[in-house]
Amino acid sequence: MYHANMALEPNTRESVAQMLRAHGITPTHQRIEIALVLFERCWHPSADQILTAVNVRYAETSKATVYNTLKLFLDKGLVRELIVDPNKVFYDSNTSAHHHFYDMSSGEITDIPAEGVRIDGLPPLPAGMVTAGVDIIVRTRPGI
Amino acid sequence: MYHANMALEPNTRESVAQMLRAHGITPTHQRIEIALVLFERCWHPSADQILTAVNVRYAETSKATVYNTLKLFLDKGLVRELIVDPNKVFYDSNTSAHHHFYDMSSGEITDIPAEGVRIDGLPPLPAGMVTAGVDIIVRTRPGI
């Protein structure tokens, strides 16, 4: 059951709704809440973290809806999947080209802007294949 | 030091046992079978594929042992984890530096030798951090 959160500016909700519409997504209450959580700050939450964040006050959004919505956002190019951890997928609301640091000890993910990063010497793609994306993951750990 | 990529050499149980000893691993029957499966050819099996391959004739190795052994091999630097698919981890018996093509439609993984591949313009690591590895994943899909 949806409960309106009057503490937040209707402005923010309305602008998120417009962004969703601009991407061909019907803006429902749950989708707006999930988008707010995704875009409120620079982080890389898992589906479970999003579910928790959306439901801090009351349980108003189900697990299935979070997964449905994340898949929808993914299809519409609103978020990116980050596959760096064997246990779960993280979602990246920064859709501009970039790469990642992944701190293997803490799980923390940090963006690396793609400007200035260049990869040379990659072999040609296998025949009939097209590049869907190039990810660089720099795995780090605490030094000496 | 034993050469990690033994795909071109005929592997006997005894030679595999020696390699395991050389890496500080007690060579048990199960570990030898798993190593044979891992190194018999150039592939990137999941834990489940390894379990199946080891038990083609009859069940002789348990799931728990496959996971224990893969973790042990990982610790000892005998294999690498490949995290490219949200659903499962693949294991890479080629421990020389290289990157990967990942065909998102078929799940097929192809090695990219690291020689000749150069990455320029990566920012400095976060303070106190050390690089544990740099992975490039070129995600591909069937073209037009």
Next chain:
DNA sequence: AGATCGGATTAGACAGAGTCCAAAATTCAA
């Protein structure tokens, strides 16, 4: 307003990967 209709949401059962544990089996040095 009320009725309708299709998309969105839901609970909860389900599936698959991987972990954990205590008991049983195996290894290896003596």
Next chain:
DNA sequence: TTGAATTTTGGACTCTGTCTAATCCGATCT
């Protein structure tokens, strides 16, 4: 061969994610 230490095991368990059938909106039409 013996026995302590290491390894293996089945099975229960956790966790992430999927599926489905029922229900719930919410926009549009009378």
